[in-house]
Amino acid sequence: MIATIHPSTIKGTIQAPASKSSMQRACAAALVKTGTSIINNPGYSNDDRAALQVIQQLGATVQNENNRIIISSKGIHATTNEINCGESGLGIRMFTPLIALNNFPININGEGSLLQRPMQFFDAIFPDLNVQIKSNNGKLPIQVKGPLQPANITVDGHLSSQFLTGLLMAFSAAHAQNVTITVNDLKSKPYIDLTLKVMQHFCLKTPHNNHYESFYFDAASHNAAQNVVVEYTVEGDWSGAAFLLVAGAIAGNITVKGLDVDSVQADKAILQALMDAGAIMSIETQQIHIQQSSLSAFHFNATDCPDLFPPLVALAAYCKGTTVIEGIERLAHKESNRALTLQQEFAKLGVTIKLQDNLMLVEGGNEIKAANVSSHHDHRIAMACALAALKANGAVEINDAEAINKSYPDFYHHINELGAIVSLHH
Ligand SMILES: O=C(O)C1=C[C@@H](OP(=O)(O)O)[C@@H](O)[C@H](O)C1
Numbered sequence: 001m002i003a004t005i006h007p008s009t010i011k012g013t014i015q016a017p018a019s020k021s022s023m024q025r026a027c028a029a030a031l032v033k034t035g036t037s038i039i040n041n042p043g044y045s046n047d048d049r050a051a052l053q054v055i056q057q058l059g060a061t062v063q064n065e066n067n068r069i070i071i072s073s074k075g076i077h078a079t080t081n082e083i084n085c086g087e088s089g090l091g092i093r094m095f096t097p098l099i100a101l102n103n104f105p106i107n108i109n110g111e112g113s114l115l116q117r118p119m120q121f122f123d124a125i126f127p128d129l130n131v132q133i134k135s136n137n138g139k140l141p142i143q144v145k146g147p148l149q150p151a152n153i154t155v156d157g158h159l160s161s162q163f164l165t166g167l168l169m170a171f172s173a174a175h176a177q178n179v180t181i182t183v184n185d186l187k188s189k190p191y192i193d194l195t196l197k198v199m200q201h202f203c204l205k206t207p208h209n210n211h212y213e214s215f216y217f218d219a220a221s222h223n224a225a226q227n228v229v230v231e232y233t234v235e236g237d238w239s240g241a242a243f244l245l246v247a248g249a250i251a252g253n254i255t256v257k258g259l260d261v262d263s264v265q266a267d268k269a270i271l272q273a274l275m276d277a278g279a280i281m282s283i284e285t286q287q288i289h290i291q292q293s294s295l296s297a298f299h300f301n302a303t304d305c306p307d308l309f310p311p312l313v314a315l316a317a318y319c320k321g322t323t324v325i326e327g328i329e330r331l332a333h334k335e336s337n338r339a340l341t342l343q344q345e346f347a348k349l350g351v352t353i354k355l356q357d358n359l360m361l362v363e364g365g366n367e368i369k370a371a372n373v374s375s376h377h378d379h380r381i382a383m384a385c386a387l388a389a390l391k392a393n394g395a396v397e398i399n400d401a402e403a404i405n406k407s408y409p410d411f412y413h414h415i416n417e418l419g420a421i422v423s424l425h426h
């Protein structure tokens with residue numbers, strides 16, 4: 001699909017999408033909990049759909065009912081030996097340790113960019129947890145045979161927090177007692193806060209977090225709250241809403257609803273970047289108002305919130321001066337190599353991006369040019385280019401525009417509802 005975005009001004013009120021980080025964790029927690037769980041405000045991005053599929057293959061039943069999902073689980077009992085996690089990095093890294101709780105061989109695969117993303121963490125750690133693993137040189141497909149048994153281990157957290165999220169869930173499911181996961185150099189820390197928060201909400205045994213350096217499951221035995229029906233409301237998504245807020249700062253006068261300013265989501269940090277850029281905003285408990293203003297270059301460290309790079313680059317393109325964003329090492333293994341794809345596609349829009357050590361330097365404030373760009377099948381690159389288009393000197397055509405379905409299927413509709421001129425064609 002091609003999305004053509006014409007120069008536009010946007011105004012009005014819009015609801016933030018459901019967070020796939022919150023939704024996918026809720027699916028996993030509902031599977032681990034046993035009994036009945038109710039999920040309100042469910043997401044329906046491709047990653048969310050993949051998570052619902054996986055928990056059913058692991059024995060849960062899922063019922064859709066008027067904007068809520070009812071999940072029943074009797075614990076983890078795989079009903080198949082072939083599980084596909086779609087294109088979701090979190091999905092595969094969170095569910096693989098849960099899949100490994102079964103005692104027979106299961107093949108795990110994925111789709112699209114996920115086939116290129118690193119999984120060697122599992123090759124390194126699983127033998128210490130009684131899990132036999134065969135991988136394709138540290139990539140998909142992989143085969144695991146458990147059952148996983150919690151043990152004291154030391155893991156490397158620098159590549160991704162997602163593997164740790166999976167281990168924390170699986171240790172909890174296996175009723176870990178008196179066991180510690182030690183983590184070196186953990187990145188994306190707030191995502192672990194979200195994992196622990198969801199685990200707690202679902203009454204799962206939750207470890208003590210010792211400054212993100214170790215996670216200790218104490219000696220207490222945990223009686224799963226089988227008969228308690230847990231109700232969970234999926235949080236509004238700061239990662240997707242970051243694109244709306246930046247769109248507002250570039251071209252708007254808009255209000256975004258449904259975001260929790262007290263959320264532990266990493267990408268809530270977009271507010272700081274917008275303030276540093278001089279955006280005019282009013283932040284209230286349940287809504288954020290933001291309008292176009294003159295913007296200036298800023299300095300931001302995105303090491304722990306790497307998904308903000310694409311909207312930050314679109315913002316920086318409209319900020320006078322050179323914006324510096326730290327943390328490009330975190331971008332190499334996302335849906336695309338995002339430092340390079342941002343550099344390549346924004347060059348077509350007339351924006352120079354330099355990559356220097358761990359820094360990205362964006363030269364902003366010049367006219368954005370009409371261009372034909374590619375998403376590289378990366379949802380966040382597609383959305384970043386759409387924002388850049390809002391005040392360009394002509395239309396911007398985005399190829400492979402359907403990539404947005406991975407996290408934010410309503411994105412083009414939402415900006416169109418706000419008045420952006422968008423045409424979608426095949
Ligand atoms: O746990 C999560 O929900 C996520 C963690 C982050 O990954 P890393 O921990 O690999 O940075 C983030 O980039 C990803 O989009 C979602």
Ligand SMILES: C=C(OP(=O)(O)O)C(=O)O
Pocket residue numbers: 087088089090091307334335380407
């Ligand atoms: C990298 C992302 O997701 P995941 O790692 O879960 O595929 C993302 O949403 O930008």
